[in-house]
Amino acid sequence: MMEQRDRAWICKREDRQYPKKLQYYDSMPEVLYIRGELPEPDKPVVAIVGARACSRYGEHQAYRFGKILGENGVQVISGLARGVDGMAHRGALDAGGKTFAVMGCGGDICYPPEHRELYERMKEGDGGILSEFPDGTPPYGRNFPRRNRIISGLADLVLVIEARTRSGSLITAGYALEQGKTVYALPGRVGDALSEGCNQLIADGAGIACSPEMLLEEIGIRAERKVNFRQNSKIRLASQEEMVYSCLDFQPKNIEDIYQETRLDTRVIAEVLLKLELDGLVTEPVKNYYARAGG
């Protein structure tokens, strides 16, 4: 069955391969259409979900969690959506891990289309594309919240990276709680709209995802703490560069913000930023908005 990768294979509820984790719940679909493989039942699965219109911070963390989990043999599951979902898949793939996408449309349709590369990689051997909808089902908006129950159902642990209040990610968290799964949320600043949902989850008792290692411990994997995250701050910089660099973070800032904080001449700021950008320490994700390059 696994040979026919470009054609979906069908897994019915009564089949042996049908994920055990889904058997417990009545609401799960009778049929799954699968491209690639199903998650291996004896390996841990973590779902990473979050906002589509996420911040740079969210993107960065989704990638980082996906990558470190993937490095440690955890299977990452998500919804292939823009923003957090895509970055989590990407992180896991880059780590050489397996990652699975549960689609809200037919499994033959790559939605959103810009994730074609991720879609192909998952289909071609680094995981699988799952859907409860037959091939050719267009991406109807109403189907997307429903597929979230499968995401949480397949997972041992659900991590919410960034979520506004009343968002799809919170629906997933809701399913996860109903299904008795552990829910973790990435803490954010109070007042950030994108972190409101996460902070609310934490207030309601969700775990606080301070690091990927914490999650690994939670699911029973001992991980060596990697130090690469803090590397950047050890870089020695000239004083003006240090001033500019230190006021940047993962939330992009524009020149005016930097000026307000450093009081350096805008000409000097421009010069320093270009130098840092060329050295790969700073990125310009949006015109004239600068952020630290990924940790």
Added chain:
Amino acid sequence: MYSSVLSATISGVEGVPVLVEADVSGGLPVFSMVGYLSSRVREAQERVWTALRNTGLTFPPKRITVNLSPADIRKEGTRFDLPIAAALLGAFGYLEHEKLQGVCMAGELGLNGEIKGVRGILPIVDTAVKNRCPLCIVPSANLAETAGFCGIKVLGVSSLEEFLELAKLEDWGASLVSEPESKEEKDEEYQDDFSDILGQEAAKRAAVIAAAGFHNILFIGTKGAGKTMIATRLPTIFPELDREDSMELSRIYSVAGLLGGERTRIRTRPFRSPHHTATAKALAGGGAYPTPGEITLAHKGILFLDELPEFSRSALEILRQPLEQRKIFISRVHGNYEFPADFLLAAAMNPCPCGYYPDRNRCACTRHQVENYLGKISGPLLDRFDICTEMREVPGEKLKHRSAGKTSEEIRREVLRVHEIQKERYKGTEITFNSRLSGKETEKFCITDKNAGRLLGKVYEKLGLSVRGYYKILKTARTIADLEGSEKIRENHISEAVCYRSIDKKYWK
């Protein structure tokens, strides 16, 4: 009897001499007018005839023929009323034919003999000068506009009676009138000043660079960031126009009918800010007989397009040719017209439909929406902005203790100095400003020192610039170096220019 007098019609913003001929002969009493006339000219027949009779003159019933020559150019407008009346007076023997030679005239008549002002008097006087016509008779209402012309005497008349009185005098009494002196008008005082803007250092700096090198500039930012505020203050930091430019511009405004009253000469750089509902024709110039559009009215000045993505696609695309050629050609059924359009394009826009991108805490626009919004502006148009600056609103409390920055006056002096440097450098060439350099000229005039060259090479590779983008950075860096009075472009000039480089689409993903 035959009589004729010189007048002029307007094609684009240039005058074309027209000889108005009248002939009175025996036969059935008919008044016929020929010479490829538009209906506005044709109506002159009724106005002139009635006005002449209301002035107290009597005319025997004769066959009257009026011809406007050359007969293959379409004539338009009401400015032929006075010359037709004069030619008729000559043909009926009220004026000597010789009296009308060497006189150029234009004006609209009222039924009571009153002479009213017309549009485009400057190109007409200009045509008279070119045709070595020593005297020009214009409506009194237009007299002030003609001040400052050399080599011609201009008389103003307000009624046919006055016209006939003048005709009795030797040489129309021109010797009694002193050469019209150009009044030393005071500069238009600007209400706004650059020092009104608090914060936004980067954007203000970008505006100064744009003014100094005449670079097109795009402001992107959240609502309330002050994009419009900076843009509307752009004219205050430009030095006054020189005499030649001032005359050229006044001619355009004269044709558009925007001179008159207090405003007799355009001395400051125009600032045109059409609303975003403006059509392509409103920008380019339109009508069956095209009149100057916004881009021509912004000649030598600033065309400011606020809310750039809200303009219709066709209106924006029309800007591409004039931005390249500095003029616009309009073809209509009656001929081809050329209008000058050498303007600085300034534009302002939000980064996304809600205006808060990339602040994800407030902006919930999907990437698709953001891309669509930017996509409303075509790549080629975007490419024509040398400078692009990003603005974000500054919180009120941060502004409280800010001292105001430089005033417009101070900046204007700086800009003037840079304009003079450029004039000196490009002496003997067609080039006026750094932004007008072609690729080859950029290589010739924008010389970098060693470090700057190395940095530019690195930037070119790492940031994946296009060749056009590369030249744009060089040209902007040239202006920045000029602002500092540096002969060669140095490293810090390049890095600042890179910071203000125009957006690549990839930065919106």
